[in-house]
Amino acid sequence: MALIRDELRSIISKALKNGLSLSDDFEPEIEIPTIAQHGDYATNSAMVLAKTLKKNPREIASKILEFIEAQNPDILERVEIAGPGFINFFIRSDAFSSVLPIIYEQGKAFGKTDIGKGRYVQVEFVSANPTGPLHVGHGRGAAVGDALARILESCGYRVHREYYINDVGKQMTILGRSLYLRYLEVLGKAIDFPEDHYRGDYMKDLAQKFFKEMGEKYLNTPEEEALPICTKYAAENILEGIKKDLEDFRVSYDEWFSEESLHRGGAVEKAIEQLRNRGFIYEQDGAIWFRSSLFGDEKDRVIVRSNGAKTYFAADIAYHWNKIERGFDTIINIWGADHHGYVPRIKAVVDALGLNPERLKVILVQLVNLLRGGQPVAMSTRAGEFVTLREVMEEVGVDAARYMFLTRRSDSPLDFDLELAKAQSSENPVYYVQYAHARISSLFEVGRERGVTLDLKKAMSNLNHLKEPQEIQLMKLLGEFPFVLRKSAEYLEPHRIPYYLHDLASTFHTYYNHHRILTEDENITQARLALAGAIHTVLKIGLELIGLSAPDKM
């Protein structure tokens, strides 16, 4: 037993091979026409081939058609050539039910594929500086990265989730000093808190905590001695908070990678050496430059300043050298769109270090435009004006927040209105999908109370009773899931999953409102229960893929 789409693919491929002597590497495009009159599926292969074969598309189509009919496949009702050269397939209505035994056989593994073939993929995401709590923008990156990781895993990739901690540099010094000043303030000293320091209330809270643990120990310590301690304390505490936030947002990591470890271990020098050996390093005006312009960047970049200090970019070179050394087949960086100018230079780095730059994928997640009642909310970590991810989680819930983040393409800016998210919470689309799941759970519960349970053997021999158009539609949709999942992984687009789930839930709700599942006819009941159960399974799989709960009761 195979899915209809797979069968069609092999039928078409066979016809192309036998009829047009095409090699196997031509992948026929199979789509679902928007209009039912155009069949259940259609392929544009004849028109695509018309260009290379230099023949009339309809002529090619009729050739293909001839070889399709020669196979006499039993899933086909009929095949037609239409319009400029489409081949439309009308599937026998009793063929769609083949998806149900497959779902029951595979269970939670339904939809999984091995297109990844065990390739090792790193997904680096969030990677916010440990200078303050995560805000909503980070939440979007977290939701996208985590969903993507789950999707890739279910498509046969080996996934490594990583967070890069920028625990070095000027902002760390400022962080330490911010804590130190707030600490002195707690001890009653008058302080002058600079404009460019971290002004958020969380620093005051942290100072209180610091004071409780340390007492007045650092009151009279010289500033240069106290600062490293303050920096370390602040960074560790804030990072712990970030970890907790992400954990509560249902995001997990395999590795927390410290930038500082690169400097400490000499990796930055080694990476520069790598570039130097390859001839991409030169000195000018007392600074050390990387010839990134050779690889498509608009200009060369400084990696060691004339004062001897390494730039952030130097560490990033070392970090990506490290990634390459770890043997990832694909490196995926999920960045905020404000870093887009950085893409060419980091591509240049991997290119210069000998890795095909195609193997580095940078997903730019557009900024979250936070609104409250239609009014923009200013966001600045330093000024302490922002809405944290934790506040959003608490206000609208993890499920709703994640769904909100994931129902948009990453490269589309997102308006996130807190008032709206709260006000519409009971009509939020996320509940629509979850409701379908809960409804089916409840349905089985009612069945049990009435002594009706799904008898798989019996159900499977009664699938011929599923012939209502809505039932056909549902089975067709169920069969699409593996392909949606595959495309989602292929294009690194998690938003395809929630859209699919909404479609499936919607079709089910319609069906549910028009037909009874627990009927007087035992055979029909069994068949319909099998259908409902399969939908239940796919909804659950899909919800988990994007990190949402699949409740049995709401």
Added chain:
RNA sequence: GCGCCCGUAGCUCAGCUGGACAGAGCGUCGGACUUCGAAUCCGCAGGCCGCAGGUUCGAAUCCUGCCGGGCGUACCA
């Protein structure tokens, strides 16, 4: 100035990997619960797909130019 992203229904967004009449949610208005969950369903209204050219059998989709919005453009991180 240059570069990247975005512009689709009143609002928020899919469709952008060329396919056949442009979709969904919210919102408006009107209907459906003594029967498996009404957080649901059914129906009405709503569009020069930013504008103008081009490529193609075929363009919301690709190319060029323009207009609007966002972001970036450091020997900052």
